[in-house]
Amino acid sequence: MKIPLRDTVAVAAAALAPFAAALVLLPLRTSVTHTNLALLLVVVVVAVSAFGNRFAGALAALSAAAWFDFFHTEPYQSFHIEDRADVETAVLLLVVGLIVSQLAARGRTMKRVAVTDATHLERLHGTTRLARSSTSSDDVVQRVRQELVEVLELRACRFEYGSLLGRPPRLDPDATVQVDGWIWDLERQGWPEGEIELRAVVHGRYQGRFLLTPEPGTVPPSLEARLVAADLAAQAAAALDDEVVNVGPRS
Structure with missing residues (x-):
């Protein structure tokens, strides 16, 4: 590391x-x-x-x-x-x-914690404002994708619609990382290899998932940063869910 x-x-x-x-x-x-x-x-x-x-x-x-x-x-x-x-x-x-x-x-x-907290809050507020004003859930998804790259210091991030395929490592809403059903010791072991999924779920309904690609060898983000990432994914899920309710399922 x-x-x-x-x-x-x-x-x-x-x-x-x-x-x-x-x-x-x-x-x-x-x-x-x-x-x-x-x-x-x-x-x-x-x-x-x-x-x-x-x-x-x-x-x-x-x-x-x-x-x-x-x-x-x-x-x-x-x-x-x-x-x-x-x-x-x-x-x-x-x-x-x-x-x-x-x-x-x-x-x-x-001081660093205070600045970081303010930055995280602005990320969440900015995404919320976009979700309320935008007529396209894709805009919200793209905004969240960009925010995830920054808050988690990723190499890349992409969003995948549709059903779950495979069993990649998963970043859960409580900020823990699951690998093959076990909690991964992120602080000691760093990010697991390969892409990590962050599911976009709202009211128990799965809308898709963000696939995160960390920079190799970097220090994992803090607990607060991972919780913010989970909240951002939930905002994207809410925007997608609203579109399904108002327009119909995505083809």
Whole structure:
């Protein structure tokens, strides 16, 4: 399973940014107190945490404490500390860096969740508005197909009318994935191979199915994203059902 590029960059920054900052601060180590130097390194930890994740933040805190010890405490260029005050400063740098990194990562996560929730809500509202205003269920199906590609980060998605054929893996309305009658561990195993069906059902009536093709090796979408996908499929099913009631069965 691929690691997101942003996380890879964040981990690299967590290891290298405190080292670079400690080097840049070298000319100040005799004119600025060790406490202030440590605070400047905490700023670097916060920046890495805000960009990356909790692991990157924790790694940045450890890196900052280590390079503060190596470059800014006597004996220099050594991980040994002689002065007790410097020991306390290094420990506080590590502890404060860890705490601040987790808070920064949590804040970033909460912001991302809020933005994602708003995006999901707009997807559902936009599809609902189209379903109410459009005279063609095909327009709704195409809109849902496009939304599924985005919300589930798919390579492709197509809609199939008519009866069920075969037994491909299935994304159910409760966001679980079924493979041969068993619940697939999506978080640990990733998407199953091949197309995955998402049935368009309303009031117990089957209207068709979306066949999803995930990008190979990608991280599976969140539970919330999968639930939104199920709701979108239900909206397409409702539009198709209304057309059957008002016009007659699709030939």
